[in-house]
Amino acid sequence: MSRPVKYLFIIVLLLLFLLFAFIVSFIFGEVSFSLIDIIQIFKTGEGDLKYAILMKIRLPRIILGIAVGGSLSLSGAILQGIYRNPLVEPYTLGISGGAALGVSLVIVLGLQSFISALALPLAGFAGSMAVVFLVYVFSVQRGGIHTNSMLLTGVMISFIASSLMMLLMAVASNESLRSIIFWTMGSLNEPNILLIKIAFGASLSGLFFSYFFARDLNALRLGEERAIHLGVNSALAIRFLFVIASLLTGISVAVAGIIGFVGLIIPHIMRLFAGNDYRILLLSSFLGGAGFLVLSDTLARTIISPNELPVGVITGIIGGVAFMIILRKKYTF
Amino acid sequence: MQDILNIQELTCGYGNGFHIRNINLNIPKGSFAGIIGPNGSGKTTLFKAISGNLTVKQGTLLLTDKNIADFSYKERAKNIAVVSQTLYVDSIRVEDFVLMGRMPYHSRFSFFEHKNDYEIAHHYMKLTGTYHLKNKLMTQLSGGEQQLVDIARALSQEPGLLLLDEPTSHLDIGHQVQILNLLQKLNTDLKLSILMIIHDLNLAGEYCDFLVMMSKGKIHTIGSPKEVLHYQHIEAVYNTIVVTETNPISGKPVVLLVSGKVLNQNHHINR
Numbered sequence: 001m002s003r004p005v006k007y008l009f010i011i012v013l014l015l016l017f018l019l020f021a022f023i024v025s026f027i028f029g030e031v032s033f034s035l036i037d038i039i040q041i042f043k044t045g046e047g048d049l050k051y052a053i054l055m056k057i058r059l060p061r062i063i064l065g066i067a068v069g070g071s072l073s074l075s076g077a078i079l080q081g082i083y084r085n086p087l088v089e090p091y092t093l094g095i096s097g098g099a100a101l102g103v104s105l106v107i108v109l110g111l112q113s114f115i116s117a118l119a120l121p122l123a124g125f126a127g128s129m130a131v132v133f134l135v136y137v138f139s140v141q142r143g144g145i146h147t148n149s150m151l152l153t154g155v156m157i158s159f160i161a162s163s164l165m166m167l168l169m170a171v172a173s174n175e176s177l178r179s180i181i182f183w184t185m186g187s188l189n190e191p192n193i194l195l196i197k198i199a200f201g202a203s204l205s206g207l208f209f210s211y212f213f214a215r216d217l218n219a220l221r222l223g224e225e226r227a228i229h230l231g232v233n234s235a236l237a238i239r240f241l242f243v244i245a246s247l248l249t250g251i252s253v254a255v256a257g258i259i260g261f262v263g264l265i266i267p268h269i270m271r272l273f274a275g276n277d278y279r280i281l282l283l284s285s286f287l288g289g290a291g292f293l294v295l296s297d298t299l300a301r302t303i304i305s306p307n308e309l310p311v312g313v314i315t316g317i318i319g320g321v322a323f324m325i326i327l328r329k330k331y332t333f
Numbered sequence: 334m335q336d337i338l339n340i341q342e343l344t345c346g347y348g349n350g351f352h353i354r355n356i357n358l359n360i361p362k363g364s365f366a367g368i369i370g371p372n373g374s375g376k377t378t379l380f381k382a383i384s385g386n387l388t389v390k391q392g393t394l395l396l397t398d399k400n401i402a403d404f405s406y407k408e409r410a411k412n413i414a415v416v417s418q419t420l421y422v423d424s425i426r427v428e429d430f431v432l433m434g435r436m437p438y439h440s441r442f443s444f445f446e447h448k449n450d451y452e453i454a455h456h457y458m459k460l461t462g463t464y465h466l467k468n469k470l471m472t473q474l475s476g477g478e479q480q481l482v483d484i485a486r487a488l489s490q491e492p493g494l495l496l497l498d499e500p501t502s503h504l505d506i507g508h509q510v511q512i513l514n515l516l517q518k519l520n521t522d523l524k525l526s527i528l529m530i531i532h533d534l535n536l537a538g539e540y541c542d543f544l545v546m547m548s549k550g551k552i553h554t555i556g557s558p559k560e561v562l563h564y565q566h567i568e569a570v571y572n573t574i575v576v577t578e579t580n581p582i583s584g585k586p587v588v589l590l591v592s593g594k595v596l597n598q599n600h601h602i603n604r
Contacts, residue, residue: 004445212441219436221423228386229417230490231410231437276425279444 073289075245076263093154097161102127124254185310186257370547410437414487434489477508
């Protein structure tokens, strides 16, 4: 099978998977509908309560799931590529720690009622970008980028951020503590349509721009120096990719909180399923991550309905178990 | 004859650390040249300067009469291919690995390899005797096979100059000779200029037509193997007593070592 045909085949399969996730998530919930119900509801159109549930609650949630799942998984694949390290995920660099610290600070200081509903996402985004900036500045030296020191800097900043957050939690009121924990657990329940639109637009642009560097990522698999010998400006590629991955992660965390494992596991599953070539890995990670998170979210909100489990619980358990099974098979990064 | 490399008064190195200084070196097109010298003598630094991984601090480094700094990343990769010393560890298919050598010929937006890229990659895989491995993973190959595949990848870049960093260091003598015979063939048949770092002085003398002996960040001697592999030069640079002879078949110089015990017993022997 030639490469384009193979890739097309993989893309079609993953699109079908995403479509399946979409339909499942659309149908099931606190109130479940059959496909026939759905057609009926759409005939009746607006004004119906059921129509409102589908279009105003479920659809936006699915779109956010696609955006966040796709973004996290895509930036996981990118970061594993530029650091040549299979254990790196979007949160390794302290991006989530920074966001959590920003959010905690706003909650403890009682600023969220002050600046409206956008306060927490803004605080999260600001926190994550502050970390990204620090990591970047600390590891850019004389025109080159030192990926190992970058990784270590990120891990250290992540530790510092979580310590500071614990400090905040120690002095926080019970009320604030609940809010912090609730935010940290992550959820796709986001009432603000504007934020969902931003996250979705950002995730698609991130995917688009990452493809400018798909071939560079392939060369970087051989190491920075070898990539240079193949005519790749490694330092430039790493910078661009780092910025893309950071923005995607920052926006995801700001809107949906911390949802673990998607960014670590899905790229690995896709390496196995679609291959290590970044020309297909970037898109397959995006689609796989999107479908996986939408399905996980459906489980999270139906399993103990009418209550909701944090979606991170589901992604962690399913992702972790799936990955252990995969590791038992022969698999190299 | 035109020079593939023309280096004048070159100084370059790492930050405030090790530097090579005042390097003057001309390598004619079509040479099979070797860089020799003890560990830490600056071989790799010179190598990195030529491959463009280190910026030139002083002096000039011309590749086919054009300053190395004026090449774009892609242009440079079309002119110089590098086979590094570190063995490759990643599970990538051999064919895909060789195809990477075609990267400098693609723009950011040409997404798939063309038929022509496959033809070139296959051609060089056949030339290096690795075509039958094309569907294996790099991790499944032996050290010698990986080295050959890496050479096929480098040749797919269709360079004018091939740089190799100790291409024989991990290999047994059978594979050492196999690799060097291949390089010799490429040098004669394709008129490919070759420059390699090599530790084994006997192989250097046997295969290269031109040797650069480095010591303490400077060039100690340049010339034909006969001139460079003289025992006085070797003893001065390596700080080791050696005996030089002539290979009875090839007429090339051979360097022999003598153990400390024997040297002590025979201290009366004078050359």
